[in-house]
Amino acid sequence: MAHFAKVAEYSAKHPKPEGIEFAYGTAGFRTVGDTLESTVFRVGLLAALRSQGKQGKTIGVMITASHNPEGDNGVKLVDPMGEMLQQSWEGYCTQVANAASSDELVAALAAVVEAESIDTSVTPRVVYARDTRPSGPLLQAALEDGLAALGTDAASYGVVTTPQLHYFVRCRNTAGTDAAYGEPTEAGYFAKYTGAFLRLVDGKPHPSPLHIDAANGVGAPEVLKLAAAAASPYLSIEVHNGDTVTPGKLNKDCGADHVKSNQRSPVGMALQPGSRYCSFDGDADRIVYYYADERGTFHLLDGDKISTLAATYLRDLVAAAGIDDLQVGVVQTAYANGNSTSYIKDTLRLPTVFAKTGVKHLHHEAEKMNIGVYFEANGHGTVLFSPGAVAKLRRATPQTPAQDDAIQRLWALRDLINESVGDAMSDMLLVEAILICKGWSLSQWDEAYTDLPSRLLKVVVHDRTIFKTTNAEQTLTSPLRLQEVVDALVAKFPRGRAFVRPSGTEDAVRVYAEAATRADCDQLAYLVAGAVFDKAGGRGDRPAE
Ligand code: G16
Numbered sequence: 001m002a003h004f005a006k007v008a009e010y011s012a013k014h015p016k017p018e019g020i021e022f023a024y025g026t027a028g029f030r031t032v033g034d035t036l037e038s039t040v041f042r043v044g045l046l047a048a049l050r051s052q053g054k055q056g057k058t059i060g061v062m063i064t065a066s067h068n069p070e071g072d073n074g075v076k077l078v079d080p081m082g083e084m085l086q087q088s089w090e091g092y093c094t095q096v097a098n099a100a101s102s103d104e105l106v107a108a109l110a111a112v113v114e115a116e117s118i119d120t121s122v123t124p125r126v127v128y129a130r131d132t133r134p135s136g137p138l139l140q141a142a143l144e145d146g147l148a149a150l151g152t153d154a155a156s157y158g159v160v161t162t163p164q165l166h167y168f169v170r171c172r173n174t175a176g177t178d179a180a181y182g183e184p185t186e187a188g189y190f191a192k193y194t195g196a197f198l199r200l201v202d203g204k205p206h207p208s209p210l211h212i213d214a215a216n217g218v219g220a221p222e223v224l225k226l227a228a229a230a231a232s233p234y235l236s237i238e239v240h241n242g243d244t245v246t247p248g249k250l251n252k253d254c255g256a257d258h259v260k261s262n263q264r265s266p267v268g269m270a271l272q273p274g275s276r277y278c279s280f281d282g283d284a285d286r287i288v289y290y291y292a293d294e295r296g297t298f299h300l301l302d303g304d305k306i307s308t309l310a311a312t313y314l315r316d317l318v319a320a321a322g323i324d325d326l327q328v329g330v331v332q333t334a335y336a337n338g339n340s341t342s343y344i345k346d347t348l349r350l351p352t353v354f355a356k357t358g359v360k361h362l363h364h365e366a367e368k369m370n371i372g373v374y375f376e377a378n379g380h381g382t383v384l385f386s387p388g389a390v391a392k393l394r395r396a397t398p399q400t401p402a403q404d405d406a407i408q409r410l411w412a413l414r415d416l417i418n419e420s421v422g423d424a425m426s427d428m429l430l431v432e433a434i435l436i437c438k439g440w441s442l443s444q445w446d447e448a449y450t451d452l453p454s455r456l457l458k459v460v461v462h463d464r465t466i467f468k469t470t471n472a473e474q475t476l477t478s479p480l481r482l483q484e485v486v487d488a489l490v491a492k493f494p495r496g497r498a499f500v501r502p503s504g505t506e507d508a509v510r511v512y513a514e515a516a517t518r519a520d521c522d523q524l525a526y527l528v529a530g531a532v533f534d535k536a537g538g539r540g541d542r543p544a545e
Pocket of ligand 1: 026027067281360376378
């Protein structure tokens with residue numbers, strides 16, 4: 001095809017490494033950064049086709065491996081409303097990434113054009129960015145070659161957070177419409193979110209400073225710019241682990257994933273009782289909060305706690321606004337702590353559903369709700385207002401000043417939330433606003449319910465693709481009979497629950513367990529991890545307490 005005339009020439013600069021199979025996983029392609037050049041080049045080609053398939057709407061490409069170690073990298077596509085790539089395209093991505101030669105690559109691209117009836121005469125538009133990883137510049141150059149090969153109208157946002165790129169994409173595609181989302185610039189992002197935040201907290205007492213562990217990633221400079229834009233004592237922050245320059249520091253013993261998985265504070269943060277702390281991950285799309293009590297004991301406020309805080313606040317505002325038939329719902333994954341699910345169902349009396357891991361899955365479930373709150377326990381999530389909910393808010397006619405205040409707050413919350421994807425900075429402002437409005441400390445927020453002890457482990461195996469699951473990833477269908485072993489182990493522990501699933505971002509299998517006591521929980525987690533190791537091709541060290 002004439003349209004692909006330059007692909008072979010550019011592709012020769014970025015040959016596919018032999019012996020590696022790439023797969024578009026939980027959050028795009030993720031693997032060792034040095035092996036990804038051909039994949040990122042090809043994602044450039046696919047981004048252009050995706051844009052052409054959407055009549056020239058702007059598509060986003062983010063080069064990041066988020067919470068993964070610094071040596072990894074990754075790439076993912078962002079659809080026109082700032083959401084994750086439509087899942088039916090993930091198969092195309094995998095096929096195109098694995099084409100063995102230039103001829104096969106062109107054939108794979110032609111197959112996408114054919115299957116999607118793409119008009120290749122449309123000018124493709126793509127914006128892109130990357131995080132702070134050392135492999136980023138080389139991969140960005142490969143992406144630019146892919147974009148150039150198809151004559152793309154492309155623009156770089158440089159080094160920004162993943163959610164900022166999602167926001168820019170949505171802004172560009174909604175500009176001049178009723179759904180206009182904001183200015184597609186960093187300044188526009190900061191102005192939108194800080195403006196909504198300040199509207200919500202105006203007149204309330206000032207909070208104590210918030211200590212932020214930025215995982216030595218892009219969140220560090222960006223959150224400083226956010227605070228400068230707010231220029232307000234309502235957002236007084238101190239950034240820790242903000243070194244984006246020294247090699248080896250990104251996500252190392254710090255960041256949201258480290259804090260959540262190890263249930264302890266990050267390196268470089270000595271917790272003081274009464275002080276307030278949170279951690280971002282490497283590309284600032286996740287956030288968790290934590291504090292130390294008077295005895296110095298560490299307490300984590302994870303994605304489940306953020307979700308229940310937001311759902312409670314929204315539910316109460318909807319009631320105070322006097323708007324009928326506006327239901328707040330909550331989406332969780334199997335990693336949600338059992339006590340959080342009970343609290344949502346039994347105390348808040350809100351509907352809750354389970355989705356597979358990956359914000360793309362939660363996002364789709366939340367779209368089915370009036371106001372859908374979705375968070376993974378790892379701190380990745382946001383809130384969606386359905387078009388029906390927005391219409392109801394528009395039609396609402398307050399009868400009292402209290403109703404008027406509640407409606408204004410709901411509008412401000414909608415502006416405060418990055419609806420395109422989970423966003424550590426926007427979520428931080430959401431939590432801060434609710435805590436300021438309620439006058440709550442972190443320990444008061446934590447009082448809603450007590451987490452069951454839980455443990456998350458990784459098991460390295462020879463081939464994680466043999467692990468298949470069903471039932472929102474809570475039940476293994478392969479390897480055969482491994483689920484029966486897990487069930488038998490779980491049955492031994494009061495309030496025991498455990499599941500096994502292959503990671504979509506790391507070369508490992510994840511094991512989650514919870515139980516009534518810490519000792520039982522840890523024992524269950526290591527028994528299940530040991531069974532996986534023994535029966536399903538474990539390699540390296542056998543998991544041990
Ligand atoms: C990504 C996804 C998250 C997911 C996490 C772990 O996070 O965006 O939705 O929970 O990976 O996924 P898995 O267990 O399949 O490895 P991030 O922050 O790395 O983009």
